[in-house]
Each structure stands twice: as structure tokens, then as C-alpha cells.
Amino acid sequence: MAVPNEHPLLAPARREAVAALLIWFLxxxxxxxxxxxxxxxxxPKTLTFVLGFPDWIFWGIxxxxxxxxxxxxxxxxxxxxxxxxxx
Amino acid sequence: MLLAVTxxxxxxxxxLAALLIFIAASVWLGTLAQKAMEKQDFMQGFFLGNRGLGAxxxxxxxxxxxxxxxxxxxxxxxxxxxxxxxxxxxxxxVPLTGFAVVGKRLAQLSRQTNAVTVPDLLRVRFxxxxxxxxxxxxxxxxxxxxxxxxxxxxxxxxxxxWPGSGILALSEDYDTPVAKDATATxxxxxxxxxxxxxxxxxxxxxxxxxxxxxIVFSITVVGYTLIGGFLASVWTDLFQSVMMxxxxxxxxxxxxxxxxxxxxxxxxxxxxxxxxxxxGPGYSTAGREFLTPGLALxxxxxWVFAGFASPASMVRVMAAQNTEVMRKSIFLLSAYNCxxxxxxxxxxxxxxxxxxxxxxxxxxxxPQLSLLVTRDFPYHTGEFVSGLILAAPFGAIMASVSCxxxxxxxxxxxxxxxxxxxxxxxEAQLRRATTVSMVAVGLIAVLANLxxxxxxxxxxxxxxxxxxxxxxxxxxxxxxxxxxxxTGALTGxxxxxxxxxxxxxxxxxxxxxxxxxxxxxxxxxxxxxGEDPMIGAAGLFRPYYILGVDxxxxxxxxxxxxGIVGSLVSPPPAPELVKRFFxxxxxxx
Numbered sequence: 001m002a003v004p005n006e007h008p009l010l011a012p013a014r015r016e017a018v019a020a021l022l023i024w025f026l027x028x029x030x031x032x033x034x035x036x037x038x039x040x041x042x043x044p045k046t047l048t049f050v051l052g053f054p055d056w057i058f059w060g061i062x063x064x065x066x067x068x069x070x071x072x073x074x075x076x077x078x079x080x081x082x083x084x085x086x087x
Numbered sequence: 088m089l090l091a092v093t094x095x096x097x098x099x100x101x102x103l104a105a106l107l108i109f110i111a112a113s114v115w116l117g118t119l120a121q122k123a124m125e126k127q128d129f130m131q132g133f134f135l136g137n138r139g140l141g142a143x144x145x146x147x148x149x150x151x152x153x154x155x156x157x158x159x160x161x162x163x164x165x166x167x168x169x170x171x172x173x174x175x176x177x178x179x180x181v182p183l184t185g186f187a188v189v190g191k192r193l194a195q196l197s198r199q200t201n202a203v204t205v206p207d208l209l210r211v212r213f214x215x216x217x218x219x220x221x222x223x224x225x226x227x228x229x230x231x232x233x234x235x236x237x238x239x240x241x242x243x244x245x246x247x248x249w250p251g252s253g254i255l256a257l258s259e260d261y262d263t264p265v266a267k268d269a270t271a272t273x274x275x276x277x278x279x280x281x282x283x284x285x286x287x288x289x290x291x292x293x294x295x296x297x298x299x300x301x302i303v304f305s306i307t308v309v310g311y312t313l314i315g316g317f318l319a320s321v322w323t324d325l326f327q328s329v330m331m332x333x334x335x336x337x338x339x340x341x342x343x344x345x346x347x348x349x350x351x352x353x354x355x356x357x358x359x360x361x362x363x364x365x366x367g368p369g370y371s372t373a374g375r376e377f378l379t380p381g382l383a384l385x386x387x388x389x390w391v392f393a394g395f396a397s398p399a400s401m402v403r404v405m406a407a408q409n410t411e412v413m414r415k416s417i418f419l420l421s422a423y424n425c426x427x428x429x430x431x432x433x434x435x436x437x438x439x440x441x442x443x444x445x446x447x448x449x450x451x452x453x454p455q456l457s458l459l460v461t462r463d464f465p466y467h468t469g470e471f472v473s474g475l476i477l478a479a480p481f482g483a484i485m486a487s488v489s490c491x492x493x494x495x496x497x498x499x500x501x502x503x504x505x506x507x508x509x510x511x512x513x514e515a516q517l518r519r520a521t522t523v524s525m526v527a528v529g530l531i532a533v534l535a536n537l538x539x540x541x542x543x544x545x546x547x548x549x550x551x552x553x554x555x556x557x558x559x560x561x562x563x564x565x566x567x568x569x570x571x572x573x574t575g576a577l578t579g580x581x582x583x584x585x586x587x588x589x590x591x592x593x594x595x596x597x598x599x600x601x602x603x604x605x606x607x608x609x610x611x612x613x614x615x616x617g618e619d620p621m622i623g624a625a626g627l628f629r630p631y632y633i634l635g636v637d638x639x640x641x642x643x644x645x646x647x648x649x650g651i652v653g654s655l656v657s658p659p660p661a662p663e664l665v666k667r668f669f670x671x672x673x674x675x676x
Contacts, residue, residue, distance in 0.1 A: 005671050009191065009192070010567070012191075013567075016188075020187035024184050027177070027179065028177070032380065032383050039173070040366065040367035040368065047366070049349075049350040052352070053349065054169050054365045057172050057173075060173070061173060062429060065425060065428075068179040068421070069421045069424075072421035075183060080410075080414050082410045082411050082414070083195070083410050085198055085409060085410065086195060
């Protein structure tokens with residue numbers, strides 16, 4: 001709920017903070033979940049390699065890392081707003 | 088083709104030359120920084136660089152865990168394998184959370200409060216000197232541990248870079264060799280006939296090269312920080328960050344093909360150890376599970392929250408020029424992390440097949456590998472190139488120490504001297520106080536490292552995570568919650584710190600009890616706390632794992648709980664205070 005007279009920096013800053021924490025949360029759930037499912041307690045004979053990485057590291061860490069880098073770029077240049085810091 | 092390597096070149100003059108070039112470059116940057124900062128107010132200029140950090144300096148210095156990147160991290164990959172990619176995985180979101188969660192608001196608050204330090208900001212925001220004092224004491228406590236360890240690391244690197252030293256361990260936990268003459272040999276020395284030499288040996292038990300390194304390192308770092316202040320610190324940090332990425336790119340491009348490609352390197356590592364090196368929870372010969380699912384989850388909290396809630400990081404964000412700089416920094420740091428961490432994991436997995444016999448000397452993996460992959464370079468250029476690669480972590484340590492000296496000195500000058508001892512201090516007095524406090528901090532660090540305790544690295548990890556657990560709730564509350572009170576900030580800080588420290592203490596007690604099973608007290612402790620769960624890295628200072636997760640999670644929860652409850656049970660803050668920091672300011676008359 002918007003507060004009357006609230007400084008214009010606050011609402012976008014809150015929104016960006018929530019969005020960043022949401023991205024962190026989703027990344028954590030995916031990466032830890034995927035790696036635990038496919039990297040732990042698995043028969044080593046089933047291990048395959050993708051571009052030289054163990055498959056579970058590739059899909060659980062390398063790919064999300066690339067995706068996060070793209071998302072960070074979009075976040076920085078398309079989502080995050082500039083504001084006057086009252087210098 | 089898999090290369091079996093047995094003979095690795097030893098460091099020559101190239102390594103020492105590279106370190107000396109780094110030192111000279113740092114001093115030069117210090118003088119440049121001095122010229123840049125002397126145009127404006129001393130406190131703002133010296134401790135915050137006049138709030139003028141650009142995108143590159145902010146991105147590559149605010150949340151980069153520089154010192155450990157080339158030291159402990161490669162050792163972990165070499166020892167435990169691919170699982171360490173999960174251990175460091177949360178760095179993929181650190182740039183985003185580091186600047187987007189509190190960055191913009193923190194930078195605004197620091198301007199509204201005219202704060203130079205984090206405690207100063209919290210003190211004015213909550214209008215309570217107790218908040219500032221407690222924050223200042225805790226920050227100085229946390230950073231002192233970290234800083235002392237970095238002094239030891241810097242001195243140790245200089246010692247080992249000496250031509251012909253034969254070893255190149257970069258970790259400060261490396262058992263610094265005792266000088267050959269450090270123990271009494273030949274004629275036995277009667278206890279009643281102690282000579283001054285023996286007394287000196289007891290006082291200074293390590294190799295003379297270590298003490299030369301300690302003195303050179305300390306004078307250099309304190310010197311250039313004293314000359315150039317905050318800007319000298321961040322510019323050196325930027326310099327080493329650039330060197331580090333060049334070093335990593337060189338290493339990965341040379342080491343992976345030499346190992347026969349990434350898949351071949353992994354298969355060779357599996358053949359040399361076991362399939363565990365390519366699986367969770369990681370390879371171990373000691374029966375420990377390095378990264379259980381619970382600890383993997385914990386690491387996604389540790390790096391992220393330590394990234395934006397550690398005092399050293401927050402100071403850098405406070406110094407950002409504007410929000411455009413922060414936005415660009417998010418992307419720059421994301422790209423930088425991409426180029427550093429995954430390639431470093433690849434490099435160290437390749438090292439498993441290229442240097443299969445490092446064993447307990449896994450700390451030497453990067454220096455040994457850099458000497459190995461450059462050994463066929465023409466005209467002995469390989470030695471110098473590897474020297475430059477090795478100089479990057481040395482520069483990283485210098486930059487870290489410089490930052491810590493600055494933050495501790497700013498706490499002593501701004502939060503203690505200017506606020507409590509001499510509130511009407513003139514600029515000349517503040518300059519003098521700054522010089523005295525920085526020299527004193529350097530001297531104390533040197534004295535603490537004359538006979539350095541072991542396990543300082545564990546204390547570094549403890550103090551870094553404790554900083555996050557302590558400040559996360561007060562800082563978020565200060566930024567976004569109108570109802571937050573000084574009581575809430577105090578209970579948030581104390582709650583996070585005490586819970587985190589208590590859980591760590593239980594871990595130490597458990598470790599002690601495990602090592603002294605026959606003692607009655609040890610039996611009682613084991614009965615109460617249980618047996619060592621054999622998870623996480625081994626070490627005397629490992630924590631106690633409640634429900635199998637790192638104490639930072641409990642510390643964060645305690646900080647948040649303490650902050651919310653403390654605020655709600657105390658009277659609301661004064662409306663004028665809330666208005667000042669949350670509402671539009673009326674246009675000045």
C-alpha cells in the first residue's frame with residue numbers, strides 16, 4: 001500500500017529488493033534441489049558429461065549461472081530504476 | 088593426451104619481481120588517490136572517496152571475496168572435486184542481491200545522515216548512540232580477526248615467494264616452517280642459562296623471512312592506505328581483480344588442454360581418486376561428507392547475505408556515485424563472476440590429473456599449476472607470467488587488509504573519537520587521529536602475528552558470517568521499515584551475534600571433547616551435544632550443525648526475530664525521525 005508523501009525512491013527500491021530476493025530464492029530452490037536430486041546418492045555408472053562437465057553440475061550450476069547472468073543484465077538495464085540519492 | 092607430471096619448477100626471481108611490481112604499483116595508486124581526494128572534505132574524502140565510486144570500481148571491489156578466491160577455494164576444488172561448484176554456486180546471484188536489496192537505499196541514507204561509517208549511519212537513522220556504539224564495537228571485533236589473518240597471509244606469501252624456498256603455499260593456514268635454527272641443536276642449553284638469543288627465538292619462533300615479509304607487507308599496506316585512504320584501497324582492489332581474471336583465463340586456457348580436455352580431466356580425477364570427486368557430497372579420504380544437502384543450502388545463504396550485509400561491502404555501496412553506477416555494477420560483477428568461478432573449478436579439476444600428488448599441500452595448487460603450464464614458454468618468460476598470476480592473490484590480500492584497516496580506523500576516528508571523545512575536533516585533529524589509529528592498527532596486527540596462532544582462517548570465516556548474521560536485520564529494517572526502533576536494531580544485532588557465536592562455541596566444545604574423550608568433562612559434552620557428525624570441512628574451529636545446516640541460518644533468523652520483536656515491544660519511533668528518512672522533504676525556503 002502506497003504511503004502518502006513517501007519518498008519516490010522507496011517504492012521502486014522495495015520492489016527491486018523483493019524481486020532480487022525472489023530470484024535468489026528461486027535460484028536456491030532450483031540449484032540445491034537439482035544438484036541434490038541428481039548429484040547425490042547416484043550410481044556413478046550413470047554419470048555422463050556435458051561439454052566436459054558432469055551432467056548434474058552442467059544443468060544444476062553452469063546453465064543456471066549463465067541464465068542468472070542474463071537475468072542480472074535485464075534486471076540492471078530494464079527493471080531497476082534510477083533515483084536521486086540526494087547528494 | 089594425459090600428461091603425467093612429476094617435476095614442477097620451483098619459484099625463481101620472477102615471482103619475487105612480480106610481487107615487488109605489485110607493491111610499487113599499489114604505492115603509486117596510493118599517491119594518485121591522494122591527489123584525487125585532497126580536493127574535498129577530509130573525512131568524506133579519506134573514508135568514502137567523496138562518494139564517487141564508478142561502475143568498475145564498485146563492481147569489482149564491493150562484494151568480491153578477493154583474498155580467498157585464489158587461495159582456499161582452489162584448494163577445496165582440488166581436495167573435494169566438482170561439488171565445490173555447488174559450494175560457490177550462489178555467487179551467480181551475489182551481484183544482484185549485493186546491490187539491489189539494500190544498495191540504493193543504503194546509499195541514500197548515508198547521504199541523508201551524512202554518515203561515513205555503517206555505525207554512524209545506524210546511529211543517526213535510529214537516533215540512538217547505543218546503536219552506533221554497539222555496531223562499531225562488533226564491526227571492529229569482526230574485522231580485526233579477519234585483518235590479523237590477512238597480515239599473516241601476506242607475510243607468508245612473501246616468505247614463500249623468496250627464490251629457492253621450494254614451496255608456494257598461499258594459504259595463511261599453511262604450517263609456516265620453523266627456521267632451522269629455531270630449535271636448540273648441538274649443545275643443550277641449560278634452562279638456568281638462558282641467553283638473549285633463546286629468548287628471541289621464543290618470541291620470534293618462525294623463519295626470519297616470515298618477519299621480513301611481515302614488516303614489508305605491513306609498511307606497504309598501511310603506508311599506501313595512509314597516503315590515499317579509501318580510494319587507494321579500492322583502486323588497488325580493482326587492479327588485483329583485473330589481474331586475477333587475466334590469471335584465471337590464462338590458467339584455464341593452458342591447463343584444460345594440457346589435461347586432455349575437461350571430460351578427460353574429470354575421468355582422470357575419478358581414476359586417481361574415486362567417483363566421489365564428481366559427485367555429492369564430495370571426495371574425502373577422512374570419511375567426512377564435505378557438502379551435505381543441508382550445507383549446500385547453507386552456502387546459498389552464506390555468500391548472498393555476507394555479500395550485502397558485511398560492513399566492508401556496505402561501506403563501498405555507501406560510496407557509490409549514483410544509482411546508474413549500481414545498475415552497471417550488477418551486470419559487470421555478474422559477468423566477472425562468470426569468468427572467475429566456473430573456470431577456476433575447471434582449472435583445479437584439470438590440476439587433479441596434472442598434479443596428482445599434492446595431497447595435503449593442496450593449497451599450492453594454483454602456484455604449482457601456474458609454474459607448470461608456463462614452463463615451456465620461451466626465453467624464461469613463463470616464470471614471470473606465473474609470477475604475475477601469483478601476484479594477484481597477494482594484491483588481493485593487500486587490498487583486503489587496506490579495506491579493513493580503513494574501516495577499523497574510521498570506526499575509531501568517526502564513531503569513537505569524533506562522537507565520544509572530541510565532538511568538536513578540527514580537521515587537523517581528525518587527520519592526526521586517523522594517522523595515529525591506522526599506525527596503531529598496523530602495529531597491533533604486526534604484534535599479533537609475531538607468533539601467529541593457527542586456525543586463523545577458521546576465525547575469518549566465523550567473523551565474516553557473524554557480520555552478516557549480526558547486521559542483516561538492522562540494516563534491512565533501517566532501510567525499509569518505518570516502525571523499526573533503536574531497541575529493535577539493538578536486539579537484532581545482539582540476537583544474531585549471540586546465537587551465531589553460541590552455536591559456533593558448541594562446535595568448538597564438541598571438537599575439544601572429541602579430541603579428549605577420556606576426560607570426564609568431554610564425556611559430558613559428547614553426551615549433551617552428540618558425536619562429531621563428520622560433515623563439512625575438518626578443522627578445530629568447525630561449527631556445531633543444528634539440523635545439519637550452517638549457524639548463519641540460525642543467526643539470520645535470530646537477528647530477524649530479535650529485530651521485529653524488539654521493535655514491536657518498544658514505543659514507536661518519533662514521527663519526525665520517520666518523516667526525515669522516509670518522506671519527501673519539503674522544498675527548502
